[in-house]
Amino acid sequence: MSARLDEEERRLIEKLARQEKKGKGEVMRELIKYGYYYLMLQKYRKGEISLEKLSQELSLTISETLDILEGLGITSPVEYEDYLKGSEFIKKIF
Amino acid sequence: MVVFDTSTLISLAKIELLEDICKEVEIWITPEVEKEATRKKEFFDARFIKRLIQEGKIKIVKIEREKARKLKKEFPLGERECTSLVLAWENKTALATDDGPTIKVAKICGIPFVTALHFLLRAYEKGLLSKEVALWKLRRLEKVGRYNSTIIQRVRSKISEEGEK
Numbered sequence: 001m002s003a004r005l006d007e008e009e010r011r012l013i014e015k016l017a018r019q020e021k022k023g024k025g026e027v028m029r030e031l032i033k034y035g036y037y038y039l040m041l042q043k044y045r046k047g048e049i050s051l052e053k054l055s056q057e058l059s060l061t062i063s064e065t066l067d068i069l070e071g072l073g074i075t076s077p078v079e080y081e082d083y084l085k086g087s088e089f090i091k092k093i094f
Numbered sequence: 095m096v097v098f099d100t101s102t103l104i105s106l107a108k109i110e111l112l113e114d115i116c117k118e119v120e121i122w123i124t125p126e127v128e129k130e131a132t133r134k135k136e137f138f139d140a141r142f143i144k145r146l147i148q149e150g151k152i153k154i155v156k157i158e159r160e161k162a163r164k165l166k167k168e169f170p171l172g173e174r175e176c177t178s179l180v181l182a183w184e185n186k187t188a189l190a191t192d193d194g195p196t197i198k199v200a201k202i203c204g205i206p207f208v209t210a211l212h213f214l215l216r217a218y219e220k221g222l223l224s225k226e227v228a229l230w231k232l233r234r235l236e237k238v239g240r241y242n243s244t245i246i247q248r249v250r251s252k253i254s255e256e257g258e259k
Contacts, residue, residue: 047194047195047198048170048195049170049195050170050171050172050175050193050194050195050196051100051101051172051175051192051193051196052100052171052172052173052174052175052193053170053171053172056172061130061133061134061137062100062101062104062130062131063104063108063131063134063137063139063140064134066101066104066105066108066238069240070237070238070240073240074240075240075241075242076192076194076239076240076241076242077194077195078192078193078194078197078209078239078241078242078245079194079242080242080244080245080248082194082197082207082209083209083211083212083241083245083248085201085207086207086208086209086211086212087212087215089188089206089207089208089212090208090212090213090215090216091216092188092206093095093096093119093187093188093208094096094115094118094119094213094216094217094220
């Protein structure tokens with residue numbers, strides 16, 4: 001698989017490779033992976049994918065995924081209305 | 095009895111409230127949830143949950159996986175999350191989940207749902223936790239559960255405004 005990069009993308013890769021003292025290919029592969037993870041985290045934040053799907057995409061357990069989300073401070077997609085609905089149910093079960 | 099999804103089970107284990115809840119509520123989980131929640135044996139929460147299962151405080155209940163697979167085809171959820179929804183639906187009981195998309199599907203299917211935050215607040219209201227401990231656990235759950243600030247403020251003021259239990 002090959003891909004054509006524009007001038008700005010090449011500049012970013014070269015800059016990061018210099019900063020990290022890594023090869024350009026290695027930096028590019030890492031950026032693709034991080035970009036993919038970022039995209040998945042955004043999808044989770046918007047409520048487009050579930051916690052289980054996110055943990056699968058990140059190849060982590062649910063516990064590890066919760067730790068990552070906590071570290072990044074990504075807000076849960078649970079809404080205030082959900083909290084209010086849950087408040088009605090909890091008294092029936094506990 | 096309440097069916098627990100992995101998200102709420104682990105969140106309550108992380109803030110060390112799960113055992114208190116087990117004493118008050120019959121907790122059911124699917125084998126798929128058990129497997130995931132206890133997968134990394136070196137994790138505190140995994141070991142904690144494992145012990146509660148071994149002591150019979152959390153019950154493992156199977157469902158037909160085909161039913162979960164059918165549900166998974168219709169919604170953007172994982173198969174494990176679907177097993178919890180099916181178990182709650184079949185037993186006409188509530189689902190404890192802290193996952194937004196799972197809550198949406200629970201609403202569609204008419205399954206009552208609660209989150210870890212509801213258990214914390216209720217444990218305080220029932221006098222199982224002192225105000226100081228409840229507020230400390232709320233600070234911890236705020237990070238683990240990453241609820242939006244409106245929800246957290248609401249719960250914090252409920253605990254702060256009520257007299258000591």
